[in-house]
Amino acid sequence: LGNQAKAAMNAGDLVSDDLIMGIMAERLKEDDCKAGYLLDGFPRTIPQAEALKVMLAEMGETLDCAVEIDVARDVILDRLTTRRTCSGCGEIYNVKSNPPAVEGKCDKCGEPVVQRDDETEEAISNRLNVYNDQTAPLVGFYKNEGLLLS
């Protein structure tokens, strides 16, 4: 299922909810989830949240809580547009708070440090709009479920 998801992402397609739920079902049955787990960035939509609720019920489980991390749009934009990633080893830098010792060069491996295509102001702005449209409604969903901590 992971390979199917990777193929979809490499083709620039969205990964379908069915595929995501299949991956989640497999992952949550692994031994390291027996004592509990934290889901970060999932679910992203109301249909995914509803499917998760059904899936957990079938496993005899429920969510303990949902947490909203509320960060102002301009703060998110500033943090992500100043982030840089090493094209060699993947080390993360920030031009303001954690720049490499030599501008544009990784401290660890010497390869170029670059801005990722999905971390330009336009790309992040698009991601935030998608978040507002599709993910922000989860706050109300989990509030209604009595699960929201904020």
Ligand SMILES: [Zn+2]
């Ligand atoms: Zn590096």
